Amino acid sequence: MAFQVKTSILSNSDGSAELIIGGTKVLVSISGPIEPKIRQELPNQASLDIIIRPYKGLSTTREKLLEDKLRQLLQSIIIRYKYPRQLIQIVVQFLIIDEIEEFTCNELNAAINCCYFALIDADLALYSSFVSVVACINSGNLLLNPPGDILINSDSHHVICYNIENQKANKLLFLESDGEFTEETLFTILAKTVSEAETLHQEQRKIIQAKIENDYIWK
Amino acid sequence: MSEAELQQVKFPPEILDRIAPDISLKRHFAIGVRPNLRNFTEFKPIEIANSSQLQESNNNVISSSIIKSGSTTIINTITLGIIENINPNEEKKKKFTTIYPNVEILRGRSGAPTDEEMILSQNLYETIYKSKIIPSESLKINNLGISINNEEEEEKEKDAKQEILYPDLNSNEWQYINLSNQYNKSYSFILLSSIKVYSKSQSTNSLFDLCYLSIINCLKNLKLPRCYINESNLLSTKISIRSRKSNVRGLINTNNNKLNLNLDLNRTEKIKLNLTDGLISSNYGVVDIIKKEKESESENENENENENEKNNEKNKLIETILLCDLEGEAEETSILSRLTVITNKKGTMNKISLINGDLNSEITFDILKKAIEISQKRSLQQGV
Structure with missing residues (x-):
């Protein structure tokens, strides 16, 4: 499944990206490092403020849970010690979604992947690249990037985020599995998604290469 | 100096x-x-109370669970709500439903729910939905009863005595009742779980475990009551024609358009769940x-400092x-x-x-x- 990415589309933020993956479209803006409010300030590292806005209406507890998952992931990837006493504000706005209210895996997957491009656009220091894949098991078959209607009837679904070092997906950063599955299925999915993550990373590199060539066009 | x-x-x-x-x-x-x-790799011991006191003393509580782990106590009570299925086709698509938990961590101050509480509640809500534990069908209200005022007994006593008829239990009487539109609507229960956490000492992750355990424990003992409508809501029933005789009746049944729960414990039914044991x-x-470790290796005192550091x-x-x-x-x-x-x-x-x-x-x-x-x-x- 290909990404469709546009970066630097918001002129007033430090970094932004818009991503279409499957039936989900998301826009991420990053402001940072900026001055935090006193209560957010951490003496030795940057604090993260993650705001998720749903595609319609106001944010609810559903978005709060998504924010929490995204924060846990991003705070281990951004080199926060580089920006002590600063705040990094990440706003995720969903534009189109393809799943019912009870599911969030397609959204989470899109948000993680879009944050990667936005973080690079914002020139924030990262420990490593990362890429996220969503997979579901539907009557015994493994399906990557499932559309919303298949997701409802699937046996289990998984959001998997890998750390990419030297173009290899060697470390599991984040895993969110729900439904009913066995240990064997889980490890089969993990094994199969590694190669998918690596191909996606090649795509990420191409997009970033094109972006950098475009950014430094005056050279 | x-x-x-x-x-x-x-x-x-x-x-x-x-x-x-x-x-x-x-x-x-x-x-x-x-x-x-x-x-x-030792888990903190958990004690699960084996008491139904909360259900017995509160009419609206239909299931409860008290769990203690160290000083942390979790009291979970399940109450019912009723919703009308406005779009039955839409409802059919969703084969499973969930519970609506509201986690409160009591810290001796009041105010809006904290992020931790919201995240815990939402996480429980989504986890139970995705585990496919509660089939939508099991919460549907079938065999909706109708309460009628028994005329014969009314003559004997001052207060009219109510009798509740159910289509499956009172099939003989049921054939004489004409049903109105009100009756043909489809209703479902929703499960509301109020979880109170006292003296929290665990991490958020452990609290999730305890709350999850308490919800599963509640669901295991959950018995759904029967529901009925008051006859005054049924404009076209046979009984309502008779009711012209008495003016009193209008005063007895004041809650129009409301479903009532039959709190008779003998009439409750165990909820059919898709539960696997040992969750x-x-x-x-x-x-x-x-x-x-291996401190014995650096025995040679003659080695220079650098090597010692390397060894360390x-x-x-x-x-x-x-x-x-x-x-x-x-x-x-x-x-x-x-x-x-x-x-x-x-x-x-x-x-x-x-x-x-x-x-x-x-x-x-x-x-x-x-x-x-x-x-x-x-x-x-x-x-x-």
Whole structure:
């Protein structure tokens, strides 16, 4: 499944990206490092403020849970010690979604992947690249990037985020599995998604290469 | 010249825990214990109360569970709500439903719910939905009853005596009743769970485990009451024609368009659930500890300092360990690589939530396998 990415589309933020993956479209803006409010300030590292806005209406507890998952992931990837006493504000706005209210895996997957491009656009220091894949098991078959209607009837679904070092997906950063599955299925999915993550990373590199060539066009 | 002497400040363990959790944790591991004095792979014992007192003393509580783990007490009460299925076709698509939990962590102050409470509630809501535990069909109200005022007895006594007829139980009388539109509507129960957490000492992950256990425990004992409509709502029933005789009746049935719950305990029905035995949620943290071993190697005193330093680094053996059931300030704030697994007796899993928050102490596939193995053992021994 290909990404469709546009970066630097918001002129007033430090970094932004818009991503279409499957039936989900998301826009991420990053402001940072900026001055935090006193209560957010951490003496030795940057604090993260993650705001998720749903595609319609106001944010609810559903978005709060998504924010929490995204924060846990991003705070281990951004080199926060580089920006002590600063705040990094990440706003995720969903534009189109393809799943019912009870599911969030397609959204989470899109948000993680879009944050990667936005973080690079914002020139924030990262420990490593990362890429996220969503997979579901539907009557015994493994399906990557499932559309919303298949997701409802699937046996289990998984959001998997890998750390990419030297173009290899060697470390599991984040895993969110729900439904009913066995240990064997889980490890089969993990094994199969590694190669998918690596191909996606090649795509990420191409997009970033094109972006950098475009950014430094005056050279 | 006078020398200013810096005095060493000493802190008791519980204060060090608060101000420098990472140092406190390191010192505990250096002597081989956790701050809570449990073994690395030891879960905190859980006591589940075996009482139905809350249901008996409160009419609106239909199931309850009290769980205690250390000082933390969790009281979970389940109440019912009724909704009308406005779009039956839409409802059919959703084969499973969930519970609406509201987690409150009581800290002696009031105010809006904290992020932690919202996240816990939402996480429980989504987990139960995705585990496919509660089929939508099981919460549908079938055999809606109708309460009628028994005329014969009314003559004898001043107060009219109500009788509730159900289509499945009173099929003889049922054929004489004409049903109105009100009756043909389709209704469903919704389950509302109010979870109160007293004296929290566990980490958020452990609280999730306890709340999950309490909800599963409640669902196991859950019995749904029967529902009925008052006859005054049924304009075209046979009985309402008779009611012209009496003016009193209009005063008795005041709650128009409302469904009533029959609180008769003999009439309740156990909810049909898709529950697997032994469901239990376990959480883990992964942390690196430095073990100094092989001290006997550096016997030669003649070696220069550099070599000694190298040796020291070699002797520092870093071991990645798995901790079960995170608890306390130090563990909660300094262990960032975490894992939650829900397992059952069948050997399958219902949820894994893994985050490698600490890049140094990584959850590898081997550790994940080990955690799953421990959870499955725990499911067999302790799962409800």
